[in-house]
Amino acid sequence: MRMFLHQIRTEQKLYWRSRESAVFTFIFPLMLFVLLGSVYKGRYPGAPYYDKPAPQILLAALLAYGCAMVAFAGLAITLVIRREGSLLKRLRATPLPPLTFVASLLASTLVVFGIETIALFLLGRVVYGTPFPDRIGSIAGIVVIGGICFAAMGVGLSGFVRSAEGSSAVVNLIVLPMAFLTGSFGPTLHYPHVLRVIGEVLPLKYLVDLTNAVYLHGESLWSQPKAIGILAAWGAAGLVGAFFRFRWEPREG
C-alpha cells in the first residue's frame, strides 16, 4: 500500500511534468472545446435527441474524447517511450511489484481523467454557461469505467507499437479518425451512412452514448447496459492484447 501511494505520486509528478503528455493529452480536449464551441451554435434541427444547446452537446462528446486522449493515447505513448528507453526494464530490477506498478499507473490515469472531467465542466460553465451534471455519481462511474476500459486498450496497443519515435504518430492515426467517426467532435447525424456504420463498431461510440445519456438526458449510467457491455468487451480485448504483447524490455535493441 505504501508503495502503491508512492508510485501514484510518482506517476502524477511524471504526468504533469511532461509537457508532451500534459499539453497533448490534457489541454487538447479543453482547447477543442473552446474552438469547436465557437463554431457550433444553436441546436440540431430534426433530432429530438440532440435538442440541447450546442456547447452542452459538445461537452458530452469531448468528455469521451478526453478519455480517449488521457487513458488510451497518453498511456500507450508513455508506455512505449518508457519501454524503449529501458525504463520499464530498469524498474523490473527493483522490488516494486509489477501489479503495484500497473495498478498505480491505472489509478494515476483515472486521477488525470477525473481532473480533465472537472476542468471540462468548469470551462463549459465559465465560457458557455453549460450546467453542471445532475448525476454526479454516474459521471464518476463514466470516469472509472471509461478510464479502465480505454487504459486496458492503451496498454494493449502499446504492445503493438515498435518504436518510441513513431508512437505518437501511430496512436494519433488511431485516435483522431476514431474520434471523428464516433461523434467525439460533435454528433454524426449528418455523416454518410458508411462512416456511421464504421463508427458503430468503435469503442469510443459507446462512451459517447454514455456521456450523452448521463449528461444530456440526466439518465443513470446503468440505463445503458449495452454500451457498458461493449466497452467492457473492448477493454477485455485490450487486456488480451496486453497479456500477449506487453514487454518490459525494448523491442528495438
Place this chain on the structure above:
Amino acid sequence: MPAIEVSGLRKAYGNLEAVRGVDFAIEEGEVFGLLGPNGAGKTTTVEILEGYRRRDAGEVRVLGHDPERPGPDFRERIGVVLQQSQLWPNLTVRETHAVFAGYYRAPRDVDEVIELVGLTEKRDARAKTLSGGQKRRLDLGVALVGDPELVFLDEPTTGFDPAARRAAWEMIRSLRSLGKTVLLTTHYLDEAEQLADRVAVLRDGVIVRVGTPRELTSSDLEVEIRYRRSGEEVVLRTTEPTRVLNELTADALARGEELEALEVRRPTLEDVYLGLVEEETEA
C-alpha cells in the same frame, strides 16, 4: 557460501551461441570483473544473473536464489546498472533517487548517495539536462540507493571523463570496503586491474582466462613495431626488437627506401589483453 555460482551456463539467440558453457563463482565481498570485447557475451551473462534472461542450460545461484524464480527478497538485495537505460527525463537527480528509495524496505540516505556519486551540485537539475557521464552517475546512484548486498555494473564507467572514472573507481572501492559484492563488466583492462580482485576474460561466449589482474598481465611483454609500406600499415610484434629493427632498417637501406611513419612502442596493458583474447580464439 559464494554470492554467485555459475556452472555450465549456456545461452543461444537463434543460431547464435552467445554463451557457451561458462563457469565461475564469486565470493561474498569480492569485486569480480568480466572483461571481453564487443559481443563476447558479458551482458548476456550478467542479465541472466539479474533475472532478465532465461538460460538454455546450466546452474545459476545468485544470493542463494535461482534468478529465473527469485524469492521475494531477491530484488531488495541486488543493485543494477544496465549497459543502456534512461531514467525519467523530467525528474531531478534528487527526485529520481527518492523515487527509487521508495521501492526498498531499508534504503540509504538519498543525499548521502548523491554525494557518493558526485552529483551534489546537480541535485536539483532535471535528468534530461545532465551530460552523458552525469546520467551514468545517476544510474549508479539509483543502483546503490536500495543499499544492495550485490551490485551488477554493466560497463559503469563508459562515457566518463578521466576524473569521473577515477571518482567512480573510488566509489566502487568504497563498496568493497563496505563488504558488498560487485560484478562489473568492462572493456578496460586498467579498470579491471584497479578494481577487481579477480577477472574473467570472456571471448565468444567462453571464459578464456580467470585470475587476479596480476596473473593476467604477466605474460611476455612484446614490443610493437609499426611503419607504412606503399601506403599500407605494417604491424610487427616481437620479443626481440633489436634484431627485427636491424633487419628492417638494413633491408630498407639496401633498397634506398625510407621506413615511413616508423614507430616502436611497448605494448600497453590494453594490447596485452587484446593479444590474449586473439591468441586464445585462434587456438
